[in-house]
Amino acid sequence: MQHSNAMNRLNRLPLSRFHRMTLLAVSFAYFFEFADINSFSSTAPHLVKVWGVSVNQVAYVTSLSFVGMFLGSITAGWVADRWGRKKALTITTVCFGVFSFAAVFSWNLVSLGVFRVLTSAGLSAMTVVAVIYVNELYPAAVRGKYQAYAIVIGICGTPVTNLIASAVVPLNDWSWRLVYLWGALGMFYMLFARRLKESPRWYENKGDYARADAVLAEIEAEVSAEKGPLPEPAPPVEAAPRAKAPLRTLLQKKYLLPTALLAVLWITQTIGFFGYSSFAPTLLSKEGFSVGKSIFFVALTTVGAPLGSYLASLVTDRFERKWCLVGFGSVIAVCGLLYGLTFNPVLIVIFGFLVNLFERGYTALGYAYSPELFDTHGRSLGTGVSYGLGRLSNAAGPLIIAALYNHSGYQSVFLFIAGVWLLGALVLALFGPKTRQARLAPPQEQQPVGV
Template identity: 80%
Template sequence: MHHSNAVNRLNRLPIARFHKITLLAVSFAYFFEFADINTFATTAPQLVDLWGITVDQVAYVTSLSFVGMFIGSVVASTIADRWGRKNALIYTTLCFGVFSLASAFSWDIVSMGVFRVLTSAGLAAMTVVAVIYVNEVYPAAVRGKYQAYAIVIGICGTPATNLIASAVVPLTDWSWRLVYLWGSLGLLFVFFTRHLKESPRWHESRGEYGAADAILTEIEAQVALEKGPLPEAPPPVDEARPAKASPRLLLKKKYLGPTVLLAVVWVTQTIGFFGYSSWAPTLLAKEGFSVEKSVFYVALTTVGAPLGSLLAALVTDRFERKWCLVAFGTVIALCGLLYGLTFNPILIVVFGFLVNFFERGYTALGYAYSPELFDTQSRSLGTGVSYGLGRLSNAAGPLIIAGLYHRTGYQSVFLFIAATWILGAVALAIFGPRTRPARTAAAERPRAVV
């Protein structure tokens, strides 16, 4: 067999039980990724009181966590290419679950910092692998929608964590540890592993056409049994087997443009969103709100997150993703600025709700948009490096925010955050390539940014 025709055979499948089980598994991993990603932010105000740590120390832990995310993102692209998308998804999910559990037993800010860096590496690695996995398993015409559906379910982990934290953190001097125990429940992902299939496109990219065909045949049999006879797949396009991807590949003209653009997108998204979500509880507490109220207000705002992902699911395959991202980024900048200009509790919740609503929609759109700018050979590497650079940028973000807060006050933080969102929107508007909602096999080739 010289070609397993994975792209065309997957693209002509109707959505069936196989896709729904995969959606449930990926959503579960996303749920505890989003549940875990802000655990330190929700417990930091209490640790400031209990351990006597400073805003600067909170900034250092947050900053180093994003260094961990960069490392995790880059490592993810390597293990996803070497061990397969399925295995990489399993290992990275277990990784962040184990280190979140370890965080529950932290004894000082140094041990907490170490465990959070390792947890963050696992979180970012899992995200990169999950984005690639969904992109390669679902039909092209609906992959954006199902990427967003996974985040609709997964993002519920954020308000769940914040509401749990608002209830348990104030109870006793040790109850903050329960927040990290909650985040570690991602370890239960092991119960989904036997239901997942390896990406046939990964096997095909390695020249393992027999393995790819075996998985495709199994998937097709399951879908046909449920949905009836399947239409014939278009014939494959004969292509040379791609060479092993190396970091130098991204320096080629056709890959460099998308990589730089997506790095800008993820840098501005990371600083813009995590600058808000990681700091909101602590800064509100510093501005006179009690720990209980600051955590509770932020918990209420995150209720908007799953609704924003649902909005993304409705628009992602109907409208050009590039322009959806531009519109969402602009609205986030405005709402985030208004959030920082008020101390009225109701308006804090309203504008914070809108920030979470549109930002999680933006993230869902970005997860669908990013891998579409690369072909199979470069997808894992390009997605991992660009996403990782975004996370690495926030090693400086918390330090910038802490410096702004000390020198020019609370509101300057939100002026800075709004500016980062506008920068990302402008970059997309000018340089972002279009990606059609329904893409053919021919569209799998990378597009140069013009």
């Protein structure tokens, strides 16, 4: 049977300029994804004063944004399977940049909400595609590390954006618009797009072995020119080409169980983290801190985010990812609870810093773990649906948090968030499959869960 042997040919490549360029491009997209994802939360406290927006209205806009994320995640899997990983990454990145730019010209909360929903769809779609793209291009033994490296660089967009917001939002009645203009700069990803390669594994899964072989030959020529002669790849594991996976594919047992598990992972991560990050500036402002101080405190806490992604890069390929996720999730629950129990500015920054550090590490680990539970045939669909369900769940999260705050006060919000994180850690501990052995096994012995 004809076979381009994409997996083994990619796995035996030494890390090179090709991998570094791919990392740079994906990191740039991540930077502005993370820069843009909290734009509304950083401008909401000012809109409360300028437009008379209430906490409930902030909750509705935030909630609808997560509906947009769900739609974006589902669409991403379809686009990535139909047009390829590279083209899908370009489409989704340009999409969120365009709608963030449109938000600059919002004239009321409804128009801003519409633009945020569309921006959020692009942000979530880009994330799903980027996770799959990195998973399929990097050698199995280091792909988790490079997922984390991309986020180490990309996550810097969060503290940079929050620091910019803390400086420009309080200036006058219109300066909050500059935050959305900043997020729109993600469109400059187009400068990197032409340097990237399409995933040979995507071509191979379609049965287009000629194109898969052509791309592999280009990559191998580039790498060998830099690193010298390449070792021989392991022999291929024969597999027939398969058609694009329809949604009902996820009802099969081998896809249903990992999809359900990952849905829990991303639901608890989404409600737990975005409940914290989306409302922290507004709730601090409501509790008596000035708009400038509340945004600045949150900006300081997000400095921990790049360090958390770097921490994940140190442990992700060395230890079992499942147990790393359980440990990180438990620590986030404790630190998030302590954050909500104090009104001391120093402790707010310390515990917020730790929440951001471990949460961004958790996210990096989750990005590496999720696609490993599927084979190439089901990877786009399973990753997209599970990630999308997580984002959809937070359509209810902000409404729950607003209700808790209005009826039970500030601290009840953080009790709820801590409980969500602990639930996710418990489910992963009980039902999460291990993937490290499959990643390190010889290619002939690898099972679909780890390839």
